[in-house]
Amino acid sequence: MSWEVVIGLEVHVQVNTKTKAFCGCSTAFGAEPNTQTCPVCLGMPGQLPVLNMDAVTKTVLTGLAIDATINLESRFDRKNYFYPDLPKGYQISQFAIPLVEHGHLDIPVGGGEKRIGITRIHLEEDAGKSLHEGLEGVSHIDLNRSGIPLMEIVSEPDMRSADEAVAYLKQLHQLVRFLDVSDADMEKGQFRCDANVSVRRPGQPFGTRTELKNLNSFRFIKQAIEYEAMRQIELIEDGGKVVQETRLFDSTKGVTRSMRSKEEAHDYRYFPEPDLPPLRLEREQVEQIRRGMPELPAQMRRRFEQEYGLSSYDAEVLTQTRELAAWYESLAAAHPADPKRCANWLANELLGRLKESGRDIVDSPVSAQQLAGLLDRIADNTISGKIAKDVLDAMIESGEDADAIIEARGLKQVTDTTAIDDMIREVMAANPEQVAQYKAGKEKLFGFFVGQVMKASRGKANPAMVNERLKVLLRE
């Protein structure tokens, strides 16, 4: 009898506001420790929080993008616990009434789509950070992160494999970046995920779940869920019982380890935050936010297929980020004759070369206009596609235009029949045996002659013309 894995995800997404959730401190990443703090985010007594409305707007926008209900009245609560990086002794969060509820996200699975329920999105503040690295016998605390706004996005237990969980996370990651509500840089901790995992026999009620923490890359998330599901299955098959607990993923060993059991779990003693009034929004405010909704990834993919005639694969690749999609659209506007050629050269040639040196499209030394200039020279037969690849290499290296490189290196394609005929005759003179064999019926040798002529021209002869003239001259 088979087992079914059940997964629900809790994702913390850092909202990209300029200032913190309840004070005016900067949220900029990478500053000297404790330089972006004030009495409010340091937890000094008597200091009152003031809600950052940009964080509210961005959470509402995210809620609208997942077709959720926006609660026009929501509440803030105190989540109480002790930890050195939490100077107030509590986090301001939303417990009883979150800002966003009952949404969903459609994810790609095996050629089709699957709808994953999103229970809620609530707004809360981040804690500080304990620093241990390079220190002996002591830890340091950096409170720059204390008070930065987070959206906690809680899914229903709707995923049935590690791959579905990763597909959901990638979709969510792309969505918040398209909405420009988060930079969602996982390496900077701006998109963090906890995974709840249980197993059951299909058709049976849900099993006891464990919560996995410390999952800071898509690869680790997949590994951790797969390891944990196997551990639970083996445990149950050996007559044991899964206990509800929090487990930490150890990425060097690829295993999960118990961190704390249900009995040791925090009782947060939530209660309404007395320093903040209920958050009330007008219906019209929500409608105004809705009117500012940008084009979403799924819509953009469909438009790319229709407007540019791209395959669904190319449309998917080119809409990975808003920056890449915008780059493609500039390129297609500058070389309108062939949107598919634009897609190929951007996705395969330019992106491939940038990736080799760890760069992204936004770091490209070649502009969309410049790449269009290169594609124009392929279109008008000035150079072959093969030579164009060398020109692109040179463009990336020097930042120069295609025309300048073609001119300086004398790469113009030879389309002059006399010149091509001369080259063919030289090749024939140098290979009399092959000519005799070809004439005697060994037609396979045709490719050999094409190769030799192209080589003699150092790739510059127009291949279609070489083919055409060879057929004539070899028959003479």
Ligand code: ADP
């Ligand atoms: P808690 O309040 O303890 O965090 P929640 O009800 O908020 O519990 O659930 C947290 C997450 O756990 C949600 O993402 C939910 O989908 C998921 N979850 C709940 N039950 C299960 C289960 N049996 N198996 C897997 N995930 C589950």
Ligand code: MG
């Ligand atoms: Mg929870």
Ligand code: ZN
């Ligand atoms: Zn502050």
